[in-house]
Amino acid sequence: MADTKTFQPDLGFVKGVMEAGGDTVNRCYQCATCSVVCPLSTEESPFPRKEMLWAQWGMADRIAGDADVWLCHQCGDCSTYCPRDAKPGDVLGAIRANAIKYYAQPKALADLFSNKAGVLAVVGASYIAWLIVIFLWSLYTGERFLFPEGDVKYYKLLTFIPIDALALPAAGIAAWAGYMGITAFWRDLCKGSGYVSYSGTPVKPAIGPFIFKYIIPAFQEILAHSRFEKCGQTRERVQGHKLMLYSFIILFIVTCIVFVVNDMIYVPFLGHHFTPMPLWNPIKIAANIGAVMLVAGSWMVWQMRKRKTEEGVFKSSEQDWLLIYLIFAVGVTGVAAEVIRLFNIALLAYPIYVLHLATVVTLFLSIPYSKFAHLLYRTTAYVFQLYEKDLKEGKAGWGMEKEVLPPNPEEAEKAAH
């Protein structure tokens, strides 16, 4: 046995988990109550028990390659029933927060988005960036800077060209960072579950099965919130979360429609603006419903988290709050910008509109760096879980072939023990 590979626990990882809100991780003594009470944990892969042990021993690689970390919705049942107050729910939350930082590129942005001052700085910087863009654009349009003459119409301030000039690079950074994060995560997941191809690279299904067998079902599950709804202690949170998710989808769709109709048809070909739309316009109605849902959803989640934190069901980190505040700010500034525009108070309307733009850019930029990244990684974990299940059963393709061999049976047996 002298050839057992020497292993050194990653002390930094343990400290990181403890600092990120999992300070109770070491109290776990492996009784498995958590895995028993967890409504989502499965018999084949019982979490959060194994994650607790890996975290105690600083096994960063193991945790990184573990999809289960992301299959938890932090209902807090495990923490409530834990006989030793090890709060597995909080530990998994801390591990997720650290994983987001771990996969984030560049890391500096993740650090920036992990605290209040950083987020405010980004919002402030975006605000200033928008002011510069507005100033430059005003030189081109000849409108008065920040407060154009006449009725409040935001296109006087900015049209799609200057907006995209700033928003697209931000979205680009987010998309690139998100892609890098997801691929790195996928690689770790493959390594963690033992599924690597003959060349040692991570496996992935052909594009067809990928979309139809894994991505679409995963999305369906996410939209339905079916797992989230199983969570005992925080079932109420589901409603707020659902409202937010749906509102983002609605707002994304109407933004796309407006972009196409206004920026690609009306302005270039008809020479005038499609916006602002009258309130009866179905697109506007949808947009307003979306906006109200966003404000209401984030408010509900806010209140719920506050109450459950006070009750001690789970801990809330700064990142948890920041995301809620930011989404709430996006919703409130959006609604306010619209309402004040309708009241035609230019002095208030334009600065608030710019604030809205600043929060939106901040939110989008934060996707791979803040808690918002759960959107990326939880979805990835859902997809991987479906894929891995098929891999195990040897039907990961269209169902006709075995794409990859199952992992080394010895390894599998060891893992089972």
Add this chain to the structure above:
Amino acid sequence: MSKKIGVYIFTGDGIADAIDVDKLVELATGELGCALAKTHPDLFSPEGLAMIKADCESEELNGVVVAGISPRYTFDELNIPGVYVERASLRELVAWSHEIPEDAENKDAQKEHVQELAEDYIRMAVTKVQKAEFPEPDCLEDASDKILVIGGGITGMTAALEAADAGKEVTIVEREPELGGFAAKLRKQLPLGPDFSGLQEPVVADLISKVTGNSLITVKTSIEVARIAGVPGQFRVSLKAAGTKSEWDAPVPLTEEELVDENGKELSAEDQKKKYDEKNEGRKDYMEEDPNAEIHGAVVVASGWRPYVPGDEEFTHLGWGNPDVITNVQFEELAKAGKVKRPSDGKEVKNVAFILSPGAKDDDADFPYAGAVTSLVALKQAKYVREDNPEDGKAFIFYQHMRTPGKYEYFYKGIQDDPGIFLTKGAVTEVAADGGQLKVNVENTILGEDIAVDVDLVVLSTGMVPTTKDEPVINLAYRQGPAFKDLDLFDGYCDSNFICFPYETRRTGIYAAGAVKRTMTMAESMEDAAGASLKAIQSVVAASEGRAVHPRTWDFDYPDFYFQRCTQCKRCTEECPFGALDDDEKGTPKPNPSRCRRCGTCMGACPERIIGFKDYNIDIVGSMIKAIEVPDDDDDKLRIICFACENDAYPALDMAARKGLSWSPLVRIIPVRCLGSVNVSWIKDAMSSGMDGALLLGCKYGDDYQCHFVKGSELCNLRMDNVAESLNSLGMEQERVKLLQVAIDEYDKIPEMINEFAQEVLDLGPNPFKGW
């Protein structure tokens, strides 16, 4: 002394339904010649008891039989001055345990059996009252209440302070030049109180200043005990400079091996004496009195422990022999000196592995003499590693058992909270030198895989050996030798009944506390010290009042010897479980009542039947047996005598009766103090009076004995061999006598045990000498 006896029969609780009480009244006043006999439906009510008392006065009774509720229920009203009261258990031993089913076929025959049983119990009780005398306590005058504490560590100092707080003078004898013991050699100690979550600064300095500042406490350092002679309340303590020889060193008797020659033949008395004198040359006889001895009333033994040091060949798979593989005590020394540095090269250590269980994959036992303390100490020392290296220090604890009892669970939790302390259950299979490091291989970990870690230092969590393993410590000048008995049976720990009376040792007036008894933390040792100290004080009071210590604390009686008939066979001196008897040169026993626990083992041992108590002796029990009426012409009415130990078997019988379980009505039960007190003559009495069998119910004996007097049931079992022999020589089946072991909670089994034996006797048929 002839007595005027009154018999009172309780008719309630189903007694009157089970038996014809009028016949009992007739029996008492007629055949048994009692002055009066009465029945009462509520005899144990204040009215009933008042009636007895009033009768005693008006009728001038000096003996009373109260037949009804089991004698295990006490009634203060029955303590009537000048009146000997004996209880007969008609309720438990007759009515409740011999209920006849409504649909029984031979109801009348059964009823007759039960009636005869009740009558025999009345006969036995009346006989006992006729024979018994009142105990007169042998009070130790001028008993000293000074307490001697052996050992000046945390336990000894606590014991001394507790005794001083109770107003007693105390002498602490410490072999080392300083007080403090191991407690003074620690960097930090385990928590003594809430919140239990972390290490605590040692409290020993505070204790030392309290002890040295206490005017009632005399501290003698660099001093040890040469011998302790005498009795509780009057121990004569001879002291000497530590490490020196003294003429007052306690002599050591010859061992069993030394008593025989090379051929296994027992040496002659002279040769034994010669050998003994050689062995104890330069030492005064154990009976000689040291004129300079200090008088103490009781002793607290707090001599503690020494570290277990592995032998050269031990634990080689764990790297023992490598300078960087050390014991927990060695690690503590390094930690006390400052930042822990490696013994081999003086490098500061960052990564340390603590190994709790040495058995690799074959055995999951911890190190010898380990206990919860060694688990806790490993946790504590892991914290040292982290204190020395808060940034990057790592401590690994590999255990098979993590023992953190009681509130120490909080300590475990508190230590676990440190991110740099890594714990797993697992079998450490190898520690190998690997460059400048030590590679520790661990299999079957809870991580689900075998792991290996590189560390700078390996600490073996070795155990705490009680000082009584190496030497007698108490150095008693007793006939049975200077040390506690049967130390080997308990790996050198002094014997004690941990559950029922944890402080009593096999030597009355000498109370062990702390790590000499078992591995203990400081908190446990201090609590234990307080208990032992109070017990020591109590024992002096008991000696001066002339009563026993645990378990017969109410007992003022003591064994009386009729020396004229003593044959100096030495059985009593050798068999007394508590070393109460010394002897003179000829071997005549010298009783020491305040050492005696009143078990009666000497009485059971004596072949000359010269030892007895005032109300419990050979004659009384023998007469009770003879009082039983044995029909000599009825094969269905065989008679079996049953001696039941008062401590376990008899309560179990009461419980069985209470639960409505029943046993054979052929059996007559006599409670005995201990099976050790059962004299073979009683069995002979039973057989010669025509009884057909004898059953002895006592506690479990052997290594994990449950006997309240440690050796009683075991000795009784040894005597059974003699009984079998004499039965055989009479041409009787030895199966007619049987000893069975029963625990107090086996009430559900005891009726069956009795019935089985009764059936065996019935199968053997009547005693062939019946009616002779």
